[in-house]
Amino acid sequence: MSNGGLLQKAMDQQDDTDGVEATLITAESTPSEDMPISKVLSTLAVFALLPMVLLMWFGIYLDVIPLSILYPLVTIITLVVVWRQLDIGLPASAGGTGVHATRAVIVAGAYAVMLASPLILGNILVGEMSLAEVEFSDDGSTMEIKIRQNGGSSTAVDAQISIGDWSTVEPLSINREDGFGDYGSITLTVSEFYQSNALPSNPYLLTVTVEGLEMSTTLDSLKLSRTITDVQSSTAAAFSTDDDDCGTKDSCVAGVVLTAWAGLDTLGDNPPAPMPLAEYTLQATMYYSGSNVAIAYPEVTVVDTIASWDSSGGQYGSGSAIVGDWGSEISLEGSESDVMLNAKYIPISDWDENDYGCYSFVVEVTQQAPWASTDSVVSHTSHYEYAEEGAGGDNPNNTDESWTKVTSCD
Known part of the structure; x- marks a missing residue:
């Protein structure tokens, strides 16, 4: 065999080897072509469309991250997940082995439609105001x-x-x-x-x-009813049978519980309806025999169902109460508790006047504009007779004290 024949044979073998290597390289650098279109579409539905739909419906409740940041963030994350799930690949220039062009075009088109749909529909289908x-x-x-x-x-x-x-x-x-x-x-x-x-x-x-x-x-009538049109007042006596309080009497008045109501006028003698948004000041005073002050309760201020006043270190209860939420009643507390009345009363020893006779309990409510006319006052007065009467017990000289509601003190 001549030198030319050997050289030609070696060159032919080299060409065959290069062709096989090129074929192998090409096969390795091309992503799989056998993925069905159904898998591509299902992947887009689960990993792209579903997260965007959930974000549109529930994104408003995520106060931690603004939607202006959340939308781009979710778009990028889902795109990366879809790209990897479909094995689309990366170009050689980015260190990859090639990009599956068909899948890449489908994914890009799907995201373009999802991102553009709200804008297109918003411009075409403008809803009625x-x-x-x-x-x-x-x-x-x-x-x-x-x-x-x-x-x-x-x-x-x-x-x-x-x-x-x-x-x-x-x-x-x-x-x-x-x-x-x-x-x-x-x-x-x-x-x-x-x-x-x-x-x-x-x-x-x-x-x-x-x-x-x-x-x-x-508009909601409850939210826009804030003018006090009815006020009521009432007292109830707390009684004692303790000899230290009553002496020779079988029972005596230990003090009185003061109660006021303020709200919307109702039918008959029913308490006024509550006004949860009413703002007013309430002044409660109990008089003896006309104009002599027996109890001057601190001024009560009511704002947004919270009633507050100066408790004077516990002499007038806690200094606060809830009113207008479930009812219009304000319990004007004292320093002593009565189990029977389930309330705190003002002891008779704290009254400025505590002789037998007629007492008038006056409650005045004042509101400022615009809730009422300037210096508008709504008031109510109730009257009570404080007396010693009868004889009881084994000793005919023993008596009882009474606290009775009357129509007037005239």
Whole structure:
């Protein structure tokens, strides 16, 4: 065999080896082509579409991370997970072994549709504007009006608002969203439009007009009833049979429990209805024989169901109480407890006047504008006869003391 023949044979063998290696390299650098389209779609549904849907519905309840950060973050994380699940691969320039072009195009198209759909639908399918919730702050000082419109504009427009004879113009932007969709809100100060209690004969009708569209609703009467129209007063005697208190008497008055009510006038002699958002001051005084002060209770201030007063170190109870939440009653506490009355009474030894005779218990409630006319006072007076009467026990000289409600002290 000639040198030329050997050289040619060696070159042919080298060419065959290079071809096999090139084929192996090409096969190794191309991702698997045999993944069914159903797996691609199911992976996108579970790892891409589902997290985005959950975020749209429940993202508003995640106060820790703003949605403006959460949406891009979830998009990136799900894209990485989908990319790995479908084994799409990385280009050689990034240290990978190649990209499966078909799967990459499907994933890119799916994410483009998901990200663009809200914007496209928002521009094409703009919802009808409607008056939604009207919510009061916890202390009742402000009222938030929500106007809903899915896909509405964030550009501010004028909203004409009227409540009865009162009106104002406020800017409205559909720039918020929650689980019910897109909305804008307007906040009003209640004292600006409050006039009187929201009774059936005097409802508060809210009307909002935006670009010619008029929307209206009747406001919550409980939230807008804050003017005290009825006050009541009452006392109850705490009795003692202790010789240290009563001496030779079989029983005697140890003190009185003072009670006041303030709220909305009801039928008959029933206690007034509670007003949880009423603000007022209450003055309670018990007089003896006309104008002589027997008990001058500290002034009571009521704000947002919390009644407070100067307890004078426990002489007048705890100095606070809840009123207007479940009822209109205010127990004006004293320093001593009575089991039978389940209340604290003011001992007779603390009265400035404690002789036998007629006593008048006066409760006065004062409110300031706008809740009532300037220096408006609503009051109630109840009368009681304090007396020694009868003879009891084995000794005919023994007597009992009584505390009896009467119609007047005339």
